[in-house]
Amino acid sequence: MWDLFKAELLRFRGWAIGIAGLHLLVLGFLTRVVDLGQQPWLVHLAFGIAYGAVGGLLGLYQMGVYRRPGTWLNLLHRPLAPARTAAALLAAGAVLLAFTAALPVLVVAGWQAGMTARVVDARHLLLALAGLQIAGCGYLAGAYAMLANRRHAAAGLVFLAWLPAMNAIGLAALALQMVALLWLLALVMLAFQPDLGAPPRRWGAVLLTALPLQMGVYLVLLLLWFGVEMLWIMQGSHPNNRAVPAPGGHNELERLDDRARLLAGLAASASPDAQRLREQVALSEPMGIAQQLRLLPHTGELTNVKPMAFDDTQRRVRWTFSHDSMRLQGLSLVDGRAAGTLGVGAANAAFPVPVLPIGRQPFLAQGDELLAGGNTLYQYDSLAGRVMPRLQLPAGELLLGVSMLGAHLGALSDKAAYIIDGRLLRNPGQGLLQPRQRVPLPGPGRFGDLSDLTLIELVDGHLFSCSFTRFAHDPRGVPPYQVLLRTDDAGQVQEVARRAVGFDYPALFRYRAWWSSPVMSEVLDRARALLAPPDALRATHPAPVPRDVKLLAAAMSLLAALAAAWRVRQLPLRWPARASWVAACVLIGWPALVSLWLLVPAEEGVDAAPEATPRPAPPRALVA
Amino acid sequence: MNDSLFTPETPVIHTAGLCKRYGRKLALDHLDLQIPRGGVHAIVGANGAGKSTLFRVLLGFLPPSAGSATILGRDSARLRPQDRARIGFVNEEHTLPGWMTVAAVTAMQRHQYPGWRQPVFDEVIGHYHVQPAQKVSQLSRGERAGFNLALALAQTPELLVLDEPTLGLDVVAKRAFLESLLYSNAATDGRAACTVIYCSHQMEEIERVADNLIILERGRLKHMSAPDDFRARVTHWVADIPFKAPDPAQVPGLLEQQQLDGLHHYLVLDQDDSFGRFLRASGARSVQSMPVSLDRAVNSFLAQHHAAPIAA
Numbered sequence: 025m026w027d028l029f030k031a032e033l034l035r036f037r038g039w040a041i042g043i044a045g046l047h048l049l050v051l052g053f054l055t056r057v058v059d060l061g062q063q064p065w066l067v068h069l070a071f072g073i074a075y076g077a078v079g080g081l082l083g084l085y086q087m088g089v090y091r092r093p094g095t096w097l098n099l100l101h102r103p104l105a106p107a108r109t110a111a112a113l114l115a116a117g118a119v120l121l122a123f124t125a126a127l128p129v130l131v132v133a134g135w136q137a138g139m140t141a142r143v144v145d146a147r148h149l150l151l152a153l154a155g156l157q158i159a160g161c162g163y164l165a166g167a168y169a170m171l172a173n174r175r176h177a178a179a180g181l182v183f184l185a186w187l188p189a190m191n192a193i194g195l196a197a198l199a200l201q202m203v204a205l206l207w208l209l210a211l212v213m214l215a216f217q218p219d220l221g222a223p224p225r226r227w228g229a230v231l232l233t234a235l236p237l238q239m240g241v242y243l244v245l246l247l248l249w250f251g252v253e254m255l256w257i258m259q260g261s262h263p264n265n266r267a268v269p270a271p272g273g274h275n276e277l278e279r280l281d282d283r284a285r286l287l288a289g290l291a292a293s294a295s296p297d298a299q300r301l302r303e304q305v306a307l308s309e310p311m312g313i314a315q316q317l318r319l320l321p322h323t324g325e326l327t328n329v330k331p332m333a334f335d336d337t338q339r340r341v342r343w344t345f346s347h348d349s350m351r352l353q354g355l356s357l358v359d360g361r362a363a364g365t366l367g368v369g370a371a372n373a374a375f376p377v378p379v380l381p382i383g384r385q386p387f388l389a390q391g392d393e394l395l396a397g398g399n400t401l402y403q404y405d406s407l408a409g410r411v412m413p414r415l416q417l418p419a420g421e422l423l424l425g426v427s428m429l430g431a432h433l434g435a436l437s438d439k440a441a442y443i444i445d446g447r448l449l450r451n452p453g454q455g456l457l458q459p460r461q462r463v464p465l466p467g468p469g470r471f472g473d474l475s476d477l478t479l480i481e482l483v484d485g486h487l488f489s490c491s492f493t494r495f496a497h498d499p500r501g502v503p504p505y506q507v508l509l510r511t512d513d514a515g516q517v518q519e520v521a522r523r524a525v526g527f528d529y530p531a532l533f534r535y536r537a538w539w540s541s542p543v544m545s546e547v548l549d550r551a552r553a554l555l556a557p558p559d560a561l562r563a564t565h566p567a568p569v570p571r572d573v574k575l576l577a578a579a580m581s582l583l584a585a586l587a588a589a590w591r592v593r594q595l596p597l598r599w600p601a602r603a604s605w606v607a608a609c610v611l612i613g614w615p616a617l618v619s620l621w622l623l624v625p626a627e628e629g630v631d632a633a634p635e636a637t638p639r640p641a642p643p644r645a646l647v648a
Numbered sequence: 649m650n651d652s653l654f655t656p657e658t659p660v661i662h663t664a665g666l667c668k669r670y671g672r673k674l675a676l677d678h679l680d681l682q683i684p685r686g687g688v689h690a691i692v693g694a695n696g697a698g699k700s701t702l703f704r705v706l707l708g709f710l711p712p713s714a715g716s717a718t719i720l721g722r723d724s725a726r727l728r729p730q731d732r733a734r735i736g737f738v739n740e741e742h743t744l745p746g747w748m749t750v751a752a753v754t755a756m757q758r759h760q761y762p763g764w765r766q767p768v769f770d771e772v773i774g775h776y777h778v779q780p781a782q783k784v785s786q787l788s789r790g791e792r793a794g795f796n797l798a799l800a801l802a803q804t805p806e807l808l809v810l811d812e813p814t815l816g817l818d819v820v821a822k823r824a825f826l827e828s829l830l831y832s833n834a835a836t837d838g839r840a841a842c843t844v845i846y847c848s849h850q851m852e853e854i855e856r857v858a859d860n861l862i863i864l865e866r867g868r869l870k871h872m873s874a875p876d877d878f879r880a881r882v883t884h885w886v887a888d889i890p891f892k893a894p895d896p897a898q899v900p901g902l903l904e905q906q907q908l909d910g911l912h913h914y915l916v917l918d919q920d921d922s923f924g925r926f927l928r929a930s931g932a933r934s935v936q937s938m939p940v941s942l943d944r945a946v947n948s949f950l951a952q953h954h955a956a957p958i959a960a
Contacts, residue, residue: 027756035747094741097709102760103733218708219725628669628713 025104025112032116036082040120043078048128055132061148062331062344065319068151069188075125075155076162076184082117083166091170091220100218110216114209117163126156141355141362143344147324150198154326157201158187164208171215173223175622179237180208191556194324200555207232223623227601234608234623238615239551242544245615249536263528273528274493274504282310282478286489289508293521301487301510301520308480313434313441315425316382317396322557323347323378334381338391338406339363350374352411366411368402376400385428387449396423401435401457415444415457422560430481432460438471438560440464441479443486443511461511463488466519469502472564485512487520495564496527499535502565503527531570538569539577541613577613584609584617591620596627658721660685660807660843661706665715668701668867675701677867678715683860688844690858690875692851694950698867699847700739703811707737720807733761736805736842740815742796746785750778750795761803769802772828790821797828809845814853826856851943861942865950875942882945885914885923887932894930903948915940915948 054060090099090113100106129152137144165180172179183204192200214229224230256262269275280288286305290298319329324347332345341363343352351374354363367373379397388394391406394414401415401423417423421437428434431446442459449457465474469492476491488509495501504525510518527534538545588609592602605624608616661683668676676698683689693699704710706719708727717724722731744753758764776794778787787795793813800808810829814822829844846857854861854875861878863871871878882903889912896905900923904915912932916923924935940948 027752027759031745031748031752031756034752035745092743093704093709094739094743097704097707097737097739098743100709101707101732101735101737103729103762104760105729218727219711220709222711 025108028104028109028112029116032086032113033119036086036116036120040123043124044128047124048131051128051132055136059142059331059333059344060132061136061142061144062328062333064330065327068327071155072158072188075159076187078124079121079159079162079164080166080184082120083163083168084170086113086117087167087170096218096220106216106218107213110213114164114167114212117167118160121159121163122156125159126152129155141353141360143346143353145346145348147194147326147347150194151326154198154201157198157205160205161187161201161208164205164212168208168211168215171212171220173215173221175625176233176237176619179233179240180211182236182240182243183208185243186551189552190554191552191559192554193322193557194326196555197326207236211236223625227604230623234616234619237619237622238612239544239547241615241618242541242548245540246537249540270526270528273526274496275528277491277504277506277525278475278493282312282489285476285478285491285506286310286480286487286508289489289506289521289523292523293508295520297510297520301482304482304487305480308482310478310480311429311434312427312476312478313425313429313436314427315436317380317422317424318561320422320559320561321378321380321397323350329380332378332380334393334395334404336391336393336404336406339409343404345375345378345380347378350376350378366404366409368411368413370410375402382425385426385433385449387428387433387446394426396425399423399437401426413456415442415459417442424561429479429486433457434479435459436477438563441477441488461486461515461517463509463511463517466490466507466509466522468565469505470563470565471560472500472562473502482510485510487511491525493525496525497529497534499538499569500564500566503567531573532576535569535573539573539580541580541615542577543612544615581610581613584613588617588620591617594626595624597624658685659683661717661719661845663702663706663715663717666702666705666712666717667714668698668705668710669713675867676705676712676715679864679867679869681862681869681872683843683845683862685843687859688846688857689860689862690854691845691847691862691864692849692854692946692950693864696866697864699864700811701867702864703737703739703809703847707735707809733763733803734806736800736803736808738793738796738800738808738810738813740812742789742792742813744784744792744796746783748784749780750782750784750787751780753784753795754780754799757799757803763804765802765804768804769798771831772798772801775824775828788821790817790824793817793821793825794828797825801828805842807843807845809847811847812849813846814848814850822850822853826853830857851941851946854946855942861946863946863949871949878949879940879942879945881918882940882948883916883919883923884938884940884944885916885919885927886936886938887912887914887927888934889927889930889932891931894926900926903952915944917949 051060090096100109130149133144133148133152136142161183165184168180169177186204187201190197190200210232214224214232224233253262257265263270263273263275269279277285277288283305287302290302290305293301295301317329321329321332333342335342335357340357342355342357343366344355346353349365351372352366354365355361356363365372368375375397377398379395379402382394382396384392385394388403389407393404395402395404395411399417399419399421400413402411403414404411415423415435417435417437421439423435423437425436426433428446429443433444433446433449435442435444441463443461444457444459465471473492473494474490475494477488479486479488488511490507490509492502492506493504496504504527506523506525507519508521510520532539585606588606592605597605605616605620609620659682661681663679663681666676666679666681667674675696679698679702691699701710705712705717706724708724711725719727720731720734722728754769758766773795776791778791778795784792784795797813814825817825846854848854858875861871861873861875862869863878888910893912896902899905899914899916901916901919902914903917906913924937927935
């Protein structure tokens with residue numbers, strides 16, 4: 025076994041050195057140009073795809089050479105259990121990937137930590153482990169694709185699709201990557217048998233193979249639906265492509281300009297002030313509150329929502345947030361040396377949550393910056409060299425953005441909009457700002473359903489229009505609606521109009537991912553959300569599944585079960601296995617039926633023996 | 649079956665009703681085969697006769713479609729690592745890891761096979777100009793074949809399966825290979841001689857090494873006996889027939905028929921002097937019979953059902 029392991033390392037030694045060198049070169053070049061530790065998620069995704077691809081190519085090539093009939097026989101026909109032979113080959117692959125994917129990351133991170141004043145947190149070092157695990161998943165998926173029966177060899181790709189889709193962060197993400205890795209390893213070990221292509225027999229092996237296969241079939245089904253939608257678009261009657269959207273639908277509402285949207289909401293108003301409000305809409309300039317934070321940072325996450333750094337152009341210092349110290353670390357833009365740390369207030373206290381710079385506003389002095397984290401808005405005062413909290417929303421709310429609304433400041437959280445008197449903004453030392461008005465987002469929709477927030481200033485307050493149509497095309501979304509709220513100078517909030525907006529897509533199309541397989545749809549959602557922190561920005565208030573959609577799902581499951589009952593009769597299965605497959609089709613539907621067809625081949629029929637022909641008698645034993 | 653049931657009388661290979669189907673084609677067709685222990689057993693057959701498929705089923709690398717197969721008393725589908733240590737296999741590809749050196753491959757085999765005998769390896773490899781530091785990819789085809797054979801023989805297997813091992817080798821390499829095989833198999837050093845299954849299309853090799861001749865055709869067993877016994881079954885008759893020759897369908901045991909220079913040549917199976925009387929009765933003026941070479945006997949036996957282009 026040790027000999028095999030060494031032989032495999034020797035086999036790929038040259039390639040490993042070359043790829044590691046290239047990787048180091050790329051990282052070395054990039055780290056001279058940018059701060060690799062502050063790159064956003066998309067950059068890490070690109071690296072992850074590269075690692076997965078390199079691993080996949082290694083698995084495909086390594087096992088592809090071995091799976092030729094003569095070579096496979098030579099490899100496995102020896103006094104070594106197949107599992108040990110596999111372990112030797114896979115261990116060599118792991119070492120090669122550690123050398124090419126993980127080691128260069130550690131080298132560059134070590135250089136950055138030791139030779140620069142840039143922030144290098146523990147989470148950055150964990151990127152090496154993440155890269156190795158992603159490469160390992162690609163490697164094992166490629167190996168499985170080569171070794172497994174062609175009918176289900178692509179099942180390993182499901183795990184590669186899961187990796188970028190999971191919402192878990194930090195150590196939780198690493199743990200889930202390990203789960204994917206171990207599952208793929210189990211699949212490869214199951215496939216690593218003398219009889220290549222033999223289907224799994226024991227129930228445990230069948231389960232391990234069937235579950236990702238069924239999810240793969242379900243994903244292919246979703247892709248097919250995507251194709252159907254593309255054809256619909258090409259055909260020209262797709263709701264998003266119509267030159268004139270259907271009246272009263274959510275597309276129409278989304279395409280209206282701000283003023284027209286306000287007027288459309290007022291058209292349904294029974295308020296006695298409706299006419300006066302329409303006149304003011306025609307005269308006023310619609311405004312909105314920018315949402316600078318579309319994704320929230322979390323402590324210990326491996327990637328970044330966006331660079332957690334900003335530059336103080338007055339002091340010539342770059343401040344970068346460190347997850348380890350929960351403070352801002354300074355780096356002089358003049359000589360690249362460390363320039364101190366910054367916490368909250370005079371005590372330099374640690375920030376309670378990671379903060380992100382959200383840009384400047386006109387009321388800020390030169391060099392100042394606004395930071396947001398949790399429910400608090402912070403202001404970096406360049407002159408004082410200090411960070412002070414300026415606005416603190418109620419506990420449990422998340423500050424998502426601020427904008428100037430004329431002379432006032434508007435703030436947006438996941439639960440409400442706020443108006444702050446602009447006269448209070450100039451003096452950072454004045455302490456926390458108190459909002460003049462709090463406008464709760466009108467339910468039942470949640471922040472994830474909100475597609476638009478527009479307001480105008482009235483003589484005596486503001487008029488808000490809240491549109492909840494973001495996921496009107498999706499089962500996740502609340503039934504679309506629009507609400508108009510009016511506030512006065514006393515802070516009172518009054519609903520002046522509420523109207524339901526029509527669906528532009530029929531229910532069967534909106535719920536296509538659900539009725540195709542309710543169980544798989546749920547599994548997919550849970551797989552994405554597994555071990556992930558709650559995401560208030562994506563929270564929605566989904567409508568109950570319509571009755572006719574449920575009936576369709578039940579009918580599809582029944583059809584799949586009937587087809588399975590017919591199919592299992594032709595298969596060499598015992599009755600418990602037959603019953604289990606039919607039950608799976610009832611529960612999971614067509615993905616289970618397709619997996620039955622792929623995993624359990626029909627028996628190879630052999631005709632009866634030909635007419636008896638004289639059989640030559642075996643010669644006498646030739647042993648001396 | 650367990651090892652204690654594997655006695656000298658137990659066949660080293662035993663198949664019962666063995667079938668293997670590839671789509672519509674039956675590569676092995678209810679094959680009943682028992683190969684006794686000891687000696688060199690040659691398996692011959694046309695392309696597609698099922699030889700390689702048989703070996704892959706016997707070694708557990710292909711599941712049968714029906715029937716059973718045992719090798720050294722063990723179910724082929726359940727061979728354990730210690731069973732594989734007793735079976736050597738050399739095929740025509742001589743697939744060895746090209747990136748490894750001869751010494752590294754030898755060391756790996758030495759570590760893995762408990763029955764490894766270095767003197768046997770040294771003796772066999774001595775027939776070839778192979779350096780330990782050479783990479784396997786740098787060896788010629790003949791050297792790789794010899795190296796592969798040395799590795800297989802040094803394992804001291806109880807059963808050695810050679811599937812067309814001299815394919816593509818030149819005359820000198822072929823000779824060296826056969827001599828190594830014969831010499832090594834003859835030298836016992838106090839251990840039991842191994843049973844050799846030798847699969848080849850080269851009749852001169854078969855004649856040289858085989859104690860037992862097994863003929864497969866279209867996945868079925870057609871013949872098993874000593875080579876000379878099979879050769880004796882086929883006779884070559886030459887007849888001078890001035891008028892119309894007998895209809896080939898009426899000729900008993902006909903394997904092959906040719907007309908050369910006005911004489912009719914018949915290769916027939918299992919015919920005695922009565923065939924001469926048949927020819928005379930069919931109008932032959934003179935009749936003569938003679939024995940045939942093993943090569944001709946086997947080729948004519950296999951050619952009788954071979955596909956042939958439709959005559960223009």
